[in-house]
Amino acid sequence: MHTLGVRSGYGQADVTNFAKVLTGWTWLRPEEPVHGGEFVFVRRFHEPGDQVVLGRHYADNGLEQGRAVLADLARHPATAQHIGEKLARHFVADDPPPALVTKLAKTFLDTDGNLKQVARTLVTADESWIAPRQKLKPPAEWIAGVLRLTGIAAEIPIGRIMNAQVALGAPLWRPPAPNGYSDAEAAWIDGIPRRIDIATEFAGRASRAEPLELRESGLGPLTSTQTRETVARAESRGQALALLVMAPEFLRR
Amino acid sequence: MRPHAASRRELLLASGTLFAWAHLPKIASAEGRDPRFLAIILRGALDGLATVAPIGDPDWLALRSDNALTLDGKTPALKLDEFFALNPAMPNLHRMFESKEAIIVHASATPYRERSHFDGQDLLESGLPRPGASETGWLNRALAGLASAGRVDPRGSKLFAVGPVTPLVVRGPASVLSRSPQRVLPASEDTVQRLLALYRDCDAKLAGVIEDNSKFAAAVEQRRSGQKPNAPGRGQVRTYFSEAAGTAAKFLSRPDGPRVGALALDGWDTHFNEGIAQVRLSQLLGALDEALGAIKTNMGAAWRETVVALATEFGRTARINGTEGTDHGTATVALLVGGALKGGRVIADWPGLKLADLYQDRDLKPTTDLRAVLKGVLRDHLRADEKALAQTVFPGSEAVKPIAGLVA
Numbered sequence: 001m002h003t004l005g006v007r008s009g010y011g012q013a014d015v016t017n018f019a020k021v022l023t024g025w026t027w028l029r030p031e032e033p034v035h036g037g038e039f040v041f042v043r044r045f046h047e048p049g050d051q052v053v054l055g056r057h058y059a060d061n062g063l064e065q066g067r068a069v070l071a072d073l074a075r076h077p078a079t080a081q082h083i084g085e086k087l088a089r090h091f092v093a094d095d096p097p098p099a100l101v102t103k104l105a106k107t108f109l110d111t112d113g114n115l116k117q118v119a120r121t122l123v124t125a126d127e128s129w130i131a132p133r134q135k136l137k138p139p140a141e142w143i144a145g146v147l148r149l150t151g152i153a154a155e156i157p158i159g160r161i162m163n164a165q166v167a168l169g170a171p172l173w174r175p176p177a178p179n180g181y182s183d184a185e186a187a188w189i190d191g192i193p194r195r196i197d198i199a200t201e202f203a204g205r206a207s208r209a210e211p212l213e214l215r216e217s218g219l220g221p222l223t224s225t226q227t228r229e230t231v232a233r234a235e236s237r238g239q240a241l242a243l244l245v246m247a248p249e250f251l252r253r
Numbered sequence: 254m255r256p257h258a259a260s261r262r263e264l265l266l267a268s269g270t271l272f273a274w275a276h277l278p279k280i281a282s283a284e285g286r287d288p289r290f291l292a293i294i295l296r297g298a299l300d301g302l303a304t305v306a307p308i309g310d311p312d313w314l315a316l317r318s319d320n321a322l323t324l325d326g327k328t329p330a331l332k333l334d335e336f337f338a339l340n341p342a343m344p345n346l347h348r349m350f351e352s353k354e355a356i357i358v359h360a361s362a363t364p365y366r367e368r369s370h371f372d373g374q375d376l377l378e379s380g381l382p383r384p385g386a387s388e389t390g391w392l393n394r395a396l397a398g399l400a401s402a403g404r405v406d407p408r409g410s411k412l413f414a415v416g417p418v419t420p421l422v423v424r425g426p427a428s429v430l431s432r433s434p435q436r437v438l439p440a441s442e443d444t445v446q447r448l449l450a451l452y453r454d455c456d457a458k459l460a461g462v463i464e465d466n467s468k469f470a471a472a473v474e475q476r477r478s479g480q481k482p483n484a485p486g487r488g489q490v491r492t493y494f495s496e497a498a499g500t501a502a503k504f505l506s507r508p509d510g511p512r513v514g515a516l517a518l519d520g521w522d523t524h525f526n527e528g529i530a531q532v533r534l535s536q537l538l539g540a541l542d543e544a545l546g547a548i549k550t551n552m553g554a555a556w557r558e559t560v561v562a563l564a565t566e567f568g569r570t571a572r573i574n575g576t577e578g579t580d581h582g583t584a585t586v587a588l589l590v591g592g593a594l595k596g597g598r599v600i601a602d603w604p605g606l607k608l609a610d611l612y613q614d615r616d617l618k619p620t621t622d623l624r625a626v627l628k629g630v631l632r633d634h635l636r637a638d639e640k641a642l643a644q645t646v647f648p649g650s651e652a653v654k655p656i657a658g659l660v661a
Contacts, residue, residue: 192459193466196448200440207418211371226454230447235297235370235522238418239444246448248456 002179003073005082014054020047021058021066074113080105087122089183093131100127133222135253136185139168139195146199146245149218150206164198167191196246203241211240222249288593288634289505289559290513291548292392292422293498295541296374297521299565301585302617303534304343305357305599309336312606320527320573333357337599342538345546349590353597354549356589356659358626360601362567362619368581370522373566378422380624382649391646392515393425395631398641423515438493441520443533491540494518499547506555513635518544521565525576545590557592560634560660564588564623570615571606583612584619587626593634595661600626621656628655 004010024046030037041063051058051065056072058065073079084104088096100122107121108114122128137145143164147153165172168191175181182188203209215223215231227247234240244250306322307313308330314321322330322338330338331347337359339347349355365376365384372384380391445463452460497516504510520537527534545561552559568585584604589596602620604610612618624647631637631646632655643651 189458189462190466192462193445196445197437197439200444201437205418224455226451230451233370234447235443236374236517236519237371239441239447239519240371242440242444243447243451247451248459251459252456 003082004076004078005085008076008078008082010054013052017051018053018069020049021051021053021069023047024063025066075109077105077109080108083108083118086183087118088128091122091135092128093135094184097127097131100125103127133249133252136188137251137253138181138183138188139165139170139191140172140181142195142245142251143168143198145250146202149214149245149250150202150209150241152202152205152209155205155207156202160201164202167194167198192251195251196242199242199245200238203245204238206238206241209237209241211237211244214241215244218244219247219249223247224249287555287558288512289552289555289591290630290635291498291501291505291559291561292515293561293563294374294378294420294422294515294517295521295563295565296370296517296519297523297565298370298373298567298569298581299521299585300523300527300534300569300579300582301359302569302571303527303579304340304538305333305359305586306330306338306340307336307359307603307606308338310603310606316571316606317573320577333599336603337601340535340538342535343542343545345542345549346588346590349545349549350597354590354592354594355596356594357599358587358589358601358621358623359599360584360604360617360619361587361621361623361626362584363623365567366583368567370566370581375421377564377566377623378420380647382647387421389425390420390422390515391627392422392513393427395635395637395642395646396513397425397427398645399635399637420515420517438489441490443520443522446525490520490537491543494540494544495547498544499551502548502551505559506552523569523578524574524580525578527573527578548590549592552592560589560591560593560630562587562589562627562630564627568617571611571617572615582616584617587623589626589630589659593660595658600656622650622653624650624653625656626659628653629657629659631655633657634660 001010024042024044026040026042026045028035028038028040043062046062048060050060051069053069054072054076058068081101084101085096087104088100092100103121103125104118107118111117143161147156147161162172169188170181211231211234215228219227224247227244227249230247231240231244234243302317303320303322308323314323322340324330324332324338328341331341331344332338333347333350337357339350339357346355350357363373363377364382365373367373367384369384375387376384378390379385379387380394381387445467449460449463452463497518501514501516505512505514518541521534523534526532541563548559548561549556564587565585568582569579570582572579574580600621604618604620606617608614610618628637628639628642628647628650631642632639637646639655642655643653647653
């Protein structure tokens with residue numbers, strides 16, 4: 001599922017058989033003096049016998065049986081599609097433009113999984129840039145942006161930054177599920193009111209930030225007239241900064 | 254200036270700074286005095302007319318009609334003298350006034366005549382005669398200039414201040430150590446409203462989230478308290494103001510503590526729904542009043558040697574605007590409280606409220622320079638040198654005479 005994507009044509013039997021192929025794949029306890037904590041194939045645990053996964057037959061040759069399945073999965077067109085979608089959804093739009101996904105998948109297949117080339121395709125595709133700036137920045141990305149714009153990274157205890165991520169539902173390196181943090185707006189938009197509090201706290205710590213200058217240097221031509229005025233009419237510099245980082249142009253990209 | 258990781262359990266104030274003398278101030282110590290001074294910067298432009306109403310002015314009722322404080326209104330104002338009355342949200346201040354521990358200065362302003370909060374606050378805190386960038390504030394420069402008695406005060410090693418950001422008024426050559434507060438105040442209702450207005454114009458989805466959240470929070474509050482909720486966060490503002498001010502007083506009152514401090518309190522920019530009772534300004538003034546009470550309580554015996562000065566960057570329009578509020582103005586009130594004052598009076602050269610009397614046909618006209626008040630306090634209470642006041646502390650203010658007789 002993590003590789004091919006959900007509903008890409010595999011069935012329960014494939015899952016079961018693949019699991020059998022993977023039996024014996026484990027790791028040594030960290031306390032082991034030699035190779036402790038490293039991968040090891042234990043033949044004794046491995047289910048003997050040939051297996052069929054996604055219509056292909058894999059002879060039982062121990063560790064190589066699993067490697068062969070993985071290599072085929074990596075080259076599966078569904079994998080290329082899945083990776084392309086995830087990249088497009090993360091970087092461009094919640095509803096990824098199909099043309100972009102196709103381009104990314106093609107590069108992935110053509111280059112036999114070279115992610116650097118896939119990244120190049122992502123950056124150079126027109127579709128990546130004509131999409132409207134609507135993608136809501138997920139918590140960590142928004143927080144990083146606030147820290148950079150206001151320059152407070154050195155002035156704020158790291159605990160407050162960690163707390164902010166927790167408060168927004170994205171504790172650092174601790175996603176709730178194995179498939180990581182969601183890329184969809186719906187997962188994060190309910191945290192917007194909390195972001196206002198965080199923006200207020202962080203902005204309150206900025207001793208050298210000039211909101212009007214940052215509005216120009218940070219958003220510049222992207223700033224709407226309404227945002228421009230809202231920031232200028234704030235009752236204090238602290239409030240001005242908080243409003244700036246909560247402006248739609250700063251929340252979305 | 255890096256803040257310490259706050260490990261002390263005392264609640265320290267945000268935007269507040271406290272100093273100790275490096276050396277005992279010469280003249281004060283010779284007199285056997287140990288004066289304390291606290292400056293409170295009110296950010297946002299406090300409406301002087303709604304805080305201290307000129308009930309004796311014949312044009313007052315016509316000017317503000319339903320929004321005019323009166324002695325016999327639904328929520329009667331607290332009489333100060335034949336001409337002025339205090340907003341009923343401030344009973345502590347009224348009590349101090351009657352015990353001669355408060356002076357109110359009206360129709361007062363800094364030299365600033367424009368309408369930017371940022372520039373106005375800068376000028377209020379820098380003490381400069383014109384808007385412009387400054388790295389230092391008048392209170393820090395005043396401290397740095399005070400003559401020493403020549404011996405090192407044992408309290409001198411305890412110079413300290415609190416963060417997260419040192420207000421400009423106390424930045425400067427006299428060294429200051431910053432410290433972060435422990436309690437974090439959430440965003441004010443005002444900030445949320447400003448964002449909601451922006452989102453309604455530019456991003457309907459974000460507006461929807463804010464609106465849903467406010468409704469939800471209000472419903473929770475109503476279920477919990479059984480009453481229709483007030484502006485969310487009102488209780489927190491009261492707590493915050495009192496804790497900030499009270500903590501400053503605790504430190505200033507210690508025999509081995511600092512003697513001079515400053516803190517800033519936000520929220521005074523009442524463009525909409527200002528109201529005279531039960532609404533925004535009233536709630537803020539109530540919180541401020543409790544803070545003044547907390548200062549007096551926590552100062553203890555040191556209260557009789559204390560002066561607290563409260564000032565804001567400018568006032569607000571004489572007339573109410575279309576959203577039941579007021580816009581940026583010019584003259585406003587400055588407040589002095591403390592046991593060291595010769596109090597119980599309102600100092601005002603009243604300009605009048607007829608259209609011809611208003612500054613630019615819209616604002617209360619300033620007739621007293623705020624610097625005259627501050628110089629008077631610094632000179633007579635802290636024994637600052639008058640020449641230094643005119644040249645260094647408030648550069649270019651030679652023509653502004655310190656008001657005499659503010660302190661006993």
